[in-house]
Every structure is written in structure tokens, then in C-alpha cells.
Amino acid sequence: MNCDVVIIGGGATGVGVLRDAAMRGLKAILVERVDLAQGTTGRYHGLLHSGGRYVVSDPESATECAEENAILKRIHPDxxxxxxxxxxxxxxxxxxxxxxxxxxxxxxxxxxxxxxxxxxxxxxxxxxxxxxxxxxxxxxTVDGWRMVWGAVESAREYGAECLTYHRVTDIDVKDGAVRGVMCHADKTGEDVYIECRAVVNAAGPWGGHIAAMAGEHDVQVVPxxxxxxxxxxxxxxxxxxxxxxxxxxxxxxxxxxxxxxxxxxxxxxxxxxxxxxxxxxxxxxxxxxxxxxxxxxxxxxxxxxxxRPLLQDKRVAADDTRHMSRNMSVVRHDVQGLITVAGGKLTTYRLMAARVVDAVCEELGENRPCRTAEEPVASGSNYKVTHRLAEVEAAKKADHGAPDRDPVICECEFVTKKMITDLLDEQPDATFDDLRRQLRIGMGPCQGGFCASRTAGIAHEHGCWTAAQTNELLRLFMKNRWGGIYPILYGAQAREASLDDWIYRSTLDLDGLPVTELPAGAELPSATRYPAKEAAK
The missing domain is CATH 3.30.9.10 (D-Amino Acid Oxidase, subunit A, domain 2)
Structure with missing residues (x-):
């Protein structure tokens, strides 16, 4: 494979760079070690900043947020x-x-x-x-996953490629310049070499590790x-x-x-x-x-x-991340063609990407203007909090009282069987956490108590996984859900958790089912939730 620029990291910034580069006519490939928006972007607060938070503490960031707020409302309406x-x-x-x-x-x-x-x-x-x-x-408010997927689809329309579950293992540097990137495809076991003229390190809090692969050991990204x-x-x-x-x-x-x-x-x-x-x-x-x-x-x-991927700020103590600047940083290294981006926030992802691609164009000796603020992503529909309910109700009315041919699988988030099977047709190797990010399965009050086993049955019925693999994916999904439940076991949620525990450990005997290996690439570091030490005992 070959291209003009390889982008490492499938969060908002990396995807923004992919879209911007592709729209400027550069051949661009993005590689991400797991799924899109599974790192910092996917563990988000959901806030589209007005800039108000930073008007006193970080005026430059405040202005950037105010300007980008208006742009993102226009180009990411859904x-x-x-x-x-x-x-x-x-x-x-x-x-x-x-x-x-x-x-x-x-x-x-x-x-x-x-x-x-x-x-x-x-x-x-x-x-x-x-x-x-x-x-x-x-x-x-912003749905970080929707934003990222919309940007990727837009980038693909301009010829860009996106390789998920491709882990970078080395950056090829010769004569002081980048020549390519070596990746390992965790789901297939293949090694993939991508020849390129430039590399953008948009790996967020993992940015220091990626830069070191190219011999740049002075990048201090503070998580x-x-x-x-x-x-x-x-x-x-x-x-x-x-x-x-x-x-x-x-x-x-x-x-x-x-x-x-x-x-x-x-x-x-x-x-x-x-x-x-x-x-x-x-x-x-x-x-x-x-x-x-x-x-x-x-x-x-x-x-x-x-x-948060913050560059070390010498004005504050090394462990004082609260007062480190939220400004974006675009670093051009001694290695020609290598650019690292850190800092910033989801609200300014498009602006960060524009500045990064400006730097890429300078490295390549080309002048190509940015157009990402002008062209909306493909969907073009306006988001409404009631959209899922409206879709389900419209489908039921269209059946004119006929038996329910598309049952609701997740009552909390109004996810129907067809939504799941349509996505599995597009992504037959999707894990249940992949389905969660795209459909919100298991994100309501039951936290997967009722819908996870139904989803597992549908995935197996659809021919995606063997029975043993389905059981392991279900075990992993519930493990990840429980990691975020342990610290809040009180009141109504404690009662819900007790019911979920009874369903999975008693009725379904999930812990007692034979153990087999998870499908390749299913369990990676960023796919796992970590409860507090006392909860894990």
C-alpha cells in the first residue's frame, strides 16, 4: 500500500485530519489499533463548548471554541x-x-x-x-461517535481509507525522513506496510509512544x-x-x-x-x-x-493537569514528514485538523486550501433527542397493525432487530461493544441486562460467530459494563445490577459455560473498563 500521508489514531482529531487531507486531494490512510473513537473521543463528556469555560483561564481556547462551535453545528447537524x-x-x-x-x-x-x-x-x-x-x-451537546463516523464517511467519498484494528508496530525512517508505517492487523494476523511521504501522529495520550517509534523521544504527552x-x-x-x-x-x-x-x-x-x-x-x-x-x-x-492528551506545560507542576493549557499543539519534528498533534478538545477537532494538514502540505511542498468548514458531512439531518422513538413508531405504523416483524431488542434505547442485522451485514466481525457504540445497546438503565443476551442470539443466528465465540463476546461485554457499575452500586441501580447478576450468573449460567478464546482483536487494552481497586477484589 502507498499514500501521501498516514494518520495514526482514529479519534476525532485523526479522523478530522483524514477528511481534511482527502478533501485537499491528498491520498490519505488512517490506521487505528481498535475501533474508531474508542480512546479519548469515545470516553467523552458530550459537551460542545461555547468557549465560556475558558474565557478567564485560557482566552485563546475560548475564542477557538466559540468559532468552532458555530462551524460544527453547521457541518455536523446529526x-x-x-x-x-x-x-x-x-x-x-x-x-x-x-x-x-x-x-x-x-x-x-x-x-x-x-x-x-x-x-x-x-x-x-x-x-x-x-x-x-x-x-x-x-x-x-455532541455525540462523538456520530461525529467521527460522519467525518470518516465524508473522507471515504474523497478516496481516503480507514483501517481499524490495525496496530502500528514501527515507523520506517531513512535518511532523516519518514518512508512508511508498519502495522499489524489484529483480526487477521497480517502485517501491513504502508509507504508514505508524511505521518501524522494523532494518537492522543499514546502520542509519546508513537513518536518514539520514529526516534523522537522528547514528546511528553501527559494523560x-x-x-x-x-x-x-x-x-x-x-x-x-x-x-x-x-x-x-x-x-x-x-x-x-x-x-x-x-x-x-x-x-x-x-x-x-x-x-x-x-x-x-x-x-x-x-x-x-x-x-x-x-x-x-x-x-x-x-x-x-x-x-486528555495534554502536552507538558512547564508553567505548572508536572502532575497538575487541571491547570495545563487546553491549547492545541502541532509539533514538527527533526524527522522530516513526521507531525504530532496533541491538546485541544473535541469542539476544536476540525480546526486542529486544518492546522495539521497545513503543516503536512508545507512538508510536502504543496499549497492546498482547507474546505472542511464549508462542506457538511453526508447525512445532513438535524439531531433530535426523540429521533429513535420516532423511527420505531413510524415503522410500526407502516405495518398497519401486522405482527411485529422488527421487534425492539433494547427497550432502553429503542434498538430494533433490523438495526442490529443491518449493521452486522456491514460489519460481520463487529463485537458487541462495537454494536454498543454505534447503536447504544446496553447504555440504558438495564446496562445490558436484557438486551445483551438478545443481541448475542441475533449475532449467532446471523452467522457472525460460533456459539462458543458468542458466549465469550457476551462475557466480555458484560465485564466491560460491570466495570462502570461497581462504583455506583446504590439505590435503584443496585437493584437493577442484582437482577442482571441473577439473569446472567443464575438463569444463563454465563460464568459456568465452557471457556474458549475470544475472536482475534476482540479484547484490547482500551476496550476494557477498570473498576477501582477495592471493587475489583
Whole structure:
């Protein structure tokens, strides 16, 4: 295989580079060691930043977010919900910060306006009665997976290729310049060499490891570990930010049918082994209670953890990831044709990609303008939180009362059998976690309790896996689900978990079934959830 540029990393930034490069006429190939958006992008908070969060702490990032916010709403209409947002201060918060906030918004070009407490509570009735001030901003929510898949489909229309489950094993450097990339296809066992003129290292928190393969050992990408907690339903319908200097647990985001609170920020050394600590979960619940009384009594569904790819900031302590800049960094190395990108955030992924491809074009001695801000991705449909219900109801009405030919398999997320079989036709080797990311199977209140076994049966019936392989994939899927359930075993979710445990360990005897090897490539480091140490005992 050969191309102009190989992009390493299938998160938002890497996929953005793929699309941008392809639209500029470069032959581009992306390689990703697992599935798309399975690293930092897939472990996301779901926030499309207005820029308000950074108007005081990081003005440059604030301006970038404000500009990209408008662009992403236009080019990714099916992945973005324009919920709007509020910044609210609570009695006892820093009295001076709201004034700094509104001045910072004016200086950075972030649209923001103060509204009355009555108006804020009218919009969000669950907000604490201790509100002191409130500001309206243009936050939104984003489905990171939809955004990535849309960008990939757009890139493919321009001739780009995307190789998932291809792990980079070496970067070929000769005479001070990159010549190619060696990959191992984990699902087939084949080694694949891709000849190229440039390599973009968009591996996120794994970026230092990738750069070292090319002999560049000075790339210090610091993984900033953060947890998020999904609550059972929309406690808010717009993004609610606490109007304070960026801190832990100060944002509640309505994504699809849930609310997500986050996040913490601590340095970690290994982005493949991120631990969910129970005390951090309690910290999130306490922070939610400050903004929404009764938050703790609401049903917590799942906890997950991701790692921000931050370049070491010499202005702060090496372990102080909370105060490291969120600015994007595009690094051109001594090795000709090698470019590393780190920092930034999901909201600025398109802008990061544009700057990276500008650098690639300079390396190749070409001048090709960026067009990604002008052309929407292929789908073009506007996102609505009720879209799945509308699709299911429309299909049932079309049957005119006939027997249900397309039963709902996942009642929590309205996933039908046809949705599953259609996806399996396209991706016959998809694992159940692959199906989860694309269809949201197992992401509702039952956390796979009812739908996972049904999905397993459909996949086996469809001829995708043997009975033994299906059992192993089901075991892996439930293991991954339980990793995010252990730290929140209280209240309604504890009762649900007990029922799930009874179904799988008693009725189905999943632990007692014969053990066989998982299909190649099914279990990789980033595909596994890691509960806290005490929960794993």
C-alpha cells in the first residue's frame, strides 16, 4: 500500500485530519489499533463548548471554541444538539468571578448574556434555589461517535481509507525522513506496510509512544485522567456550568436521554489502565447536589474514565493537569514528514485538523486550501433527542397493525432487530461493544441486562460467530459494563445490577459455560473498563 500521508489514531482529531487531507486531494490512510473513537473521543463528556469555560483561564481556547462551535453545528447537524447553556453561580461561590467571566466573554468573542435568576429557573426548574447569578451561552451537546463516523464517511467519498484494528508496530525512517508505517492487523494476523511521504501522529495520550517509534523521544504527552457519571434521565435540558474557575464536577451535560456530570482531572501514566476511584465518584455526586438538589437520589447508570492528551506545560507542576493549557499543539519534528498533534478538545477537532494538514502540505511542498468548514458531512439531518422513538413508531405504523416483524431488542434505547442485522451485514466481525457504540445497546438503565443476551442470539443466528465465540463476546461485554457499575452500586441501580447478576450468573449460567478464546482483536487494552481497586477484589 502507498499514500501521501498516514494518520495514526482514529479519534476525532485523526479522523478530522483524514477528511481534511482527502478533501485537499491528498491520498490519505488512517490506521487505528481498535475501533474508531474508542480512546479519548469515545470516553467523552458530550459537551460542545461555547468557549465560556475558558474565557478567564485560557482566552485563546475560548475564542477557538466559540468559532468552532458555530462551524460544527453547521457541518455536523446529526451529531450536535443545540441545547444552549447556562453559567450559574451559587451562594458561597467567588463573588468576583462572574464579573471576570462576562468581561472575559466580551474580550474573547464568546456570546454570553446575563439573565435573571427567575429566567434561569424557568429554563431549568431543578436548579438550586441558592442561585446568585446566571448567564446564557451557546453550549451544545455532541455525540462523538456520530461525529467521527460522519467525518470518516465524508473522507471515504474523497478516496481516503480507514483501517481499524490495525496496530502500528514501527515507523520506517531513512535518511532523516519518514518512508512508511508498519502495522499489524489484529483480526487477521497480517502485517501491513504502508509507504508514505508524511505521518501524522494523532494518537492522543499514546502520542509519546508513537513518536518514539520514529526516534523522537522528547514528546511528553501527559494523560489527564477524568471520570464522568451518567444519570438515568435528563435532569437538565441545557448544559449547566458552574460559574467558577474550572474545577472538578462543575458541568452537567444532557446527552441523548441521560445527564452526564464531570469531570475530575488527575495525571496518570498509563492511558490503557485508568482506574475509577470511588471517592471521585462521590465528589461528582456532591458537586451535582450543589447545582441540583436531589441529584444524589437520582439514578446513576454508569461511570467511565478517559485521558486528555495534554502536552507538558512547564508553567505548572508536572502532575497538575487541571491547570495545563487546553491549547492545541502541532509539533514538527527533526524527522522530516513526521507531525504530532496533541491538546485541544473535541469542539476544536476540525480546526486542529486544518492546522495539521497545513503543516503536512508545507512538508510536502504543496499549497492546498482547507474546505472542511464549508462542506457538511453526508447525512445532513438535524439531531433530535426523540429521533429513535420516532423511527420505531413510524415503522410500526407502516405495518398497519401486522405482527411485529422488527421487534425492539433494547427497550432502553429503542434498538430494533433490523438495526442490529443491518449493521452486522456491514460489519460481520463487529463485537458487541462495537454494536454498543454505534447503536447504544446496553447504555440504558438495564446496562445490558436484557438486551445483551438478545443481541448475542441475533449475532449467532446471523452467522457472525460460533456459539462458543458468542458466549465469550457476551462475557466480555458484560465485564466491560460491570466495570462502570461497581462504583455506583446504590439505590435503584443496585437493584437493577442484582437482577442482571441473577439473569446472567443464575438463569444463563454465563460464568459456568465452557471457556474458549475470544475472536482475534476482540479484547484490547482500551476496550476494557477498570473498576477501582477495592471493587475489583
Amino acid at each position: 451529531a450536535v444538539e443545540a441545547t444552549g447553556g447556562l453559567f450559574v453561580s451559587v451562594a458561597g461561590d467567588d463573588d468576583e468571578f462572574p464579573d471576570r467571566f462576562i468581561k472575559g466573554a466580551e474580550a474573547t468573542g464568546v456570546p454570553a448574556a446575563e439573565i435573571t435568576i427567575a429566567e434561569a429557573r424557568k429554563r431549568e426548574p431543578r436548579l438550586t434555589p441558592k442561585l446568585a447569578r446566571a448567564f446564557e451561552v451557546q453550549d451544545g 489527564g485522567r477524568g471520570i464522568m457519571v451518567a444519570m438515568n434521565h435528563r435532569l437538565v435540558n441545557s448544559v449547566v456550568n458552574r460559574c467558577v474557575y474550572p474545577a472538578d464536577g462543575d458541568i452537567i451535560v444532557p446527552v441523548h436521554t441521560v445527564s452526564i456530570i464531570g469531570t475530575t482531572d488527575h495525571r496518570d501514566d498509563d492511558p490503557d489502565h485508568l482506574v475509577i476511584e470511588r471517592d471521585e465518584v462521590q465528589q461528582m455526586l456532591d458537586a451535582g447536589e450543589d447545582l441540583i438538589p436531589g441529584f444524589r437520589e437520582s439514578r446513576a447508570l454508569h461511570v467511565w474514565v478517559g485521558a
